[in-house]
Structures are given as structure tokens and as C-alpha cells.
Amino acid sequence: MSTDQIQKMMNTDQMQKMSKDSMDMAMASFGAWTKNAQAIATEMADFSKKSFENSTAALEKLMAAKSPEKAMEVQSEYLKSFYADFVAQSTKISELYADLAKQAYKPLEGAIAKATSMK
Numbered sequence: 001m002s003t004d005q006i007q008k009m010m011n012t013d014q015m016q017k018m019s020k021d022s023m024d025m026a027m028a029s030f031g032a033w034t035k036n037a038q039a040i041a042t043e044m045a046d047f048s049k050k051s052f053e054n055s056t057a058a059l060e061k062l063m064a065a066k067s068p069e070k071a072m073e074v075q076s077e078y079l080k081s082f083y084a085d086f087v088a089q090s091t092k093i094s095e096l097y098a099d100l101a102k103q104a105y106k107p108l109e110g111a112i113a114k115a116t117s118m119k
Contacts, residue, residue, distance in 0.1 A: 025108060032106070036096060040093060051085065
């Protein structure tokens with residue numbers, strides 16, 4: 001084998017390895033995105049269900065109220081509860097989005113470090 005043929009084989013092997021590494025990196029990133037997106041969707045569905053149940057219960061209490069003062073108390077309790085649940089849910093969702101970004105970026109870190117060190 002000539003030197004040119006060996007060089008071409010090495011270049012082909014290097015290209016195949018780079019291609020495989022790129023595909024592995026993309027699949028790892030996509031897998032992290034899919035897993036986290038599913039967790040976010042599940043969390044939102046659970047929150048929606050809980051919110052609907054709580055608003056239904058509050059409406060039943062409101063309809064059973066025998067005085068305007070009691071109706072205001074029920075409404076006030078519901079709003080406080082809804083606000084607390086909403087803030088907690090927003091915090092949880094923002095943490096899930098942050099995890100999504102970290103995990104989707106993680107496979108790219110190695111490639112970026114490698115590319116930076118080659119310069």
C-alpha cells in the first residue's frame with residue numbers, strides 16, 4: 001500500500017468516527033429533550049387536573065354558602081390556594097426546563113471542548 005492509500009483510509013476512518021460521534025451526540029441530546037419534555041407535559045397535565053378538581057370543589061362550597069361573607073371567605077381561600085399552587089407549579093416547571101437545557105447541552109460539551117482545543 002502506498003502512503004496516499006494509507007492516508008485516504010485514515011481520513012475515511014476518521015470521518016466515519018466523527019460521523020458516528022456526531023450521531024451519538026445528537027441522539028443523546030434528543031433523548032434528554034424527549035425525556036424532559038415528557039416530564040414537563042405530565043407535570044402540566046397533573047396540575048391542570050388538580051386545578052380543575054380544586055376549582056370544582058370551591059364552586060360547590062361557594063354554591064353552598066349561606067351568606068355573602070361566607071361566599072367571600074370561600075372565594076378568598078380558593079384564590080390563596082390557587083396562587084400558592086400556581087407559584088409552586090411555576091417553580092417546578094422552570095426547574096424542569098433548566099434540567100432540560102442542561103441535559104440536552106451536556107452531550108455537546110465534549111464536542112465543543114474538543115473543537116476549542118483543536119484551534
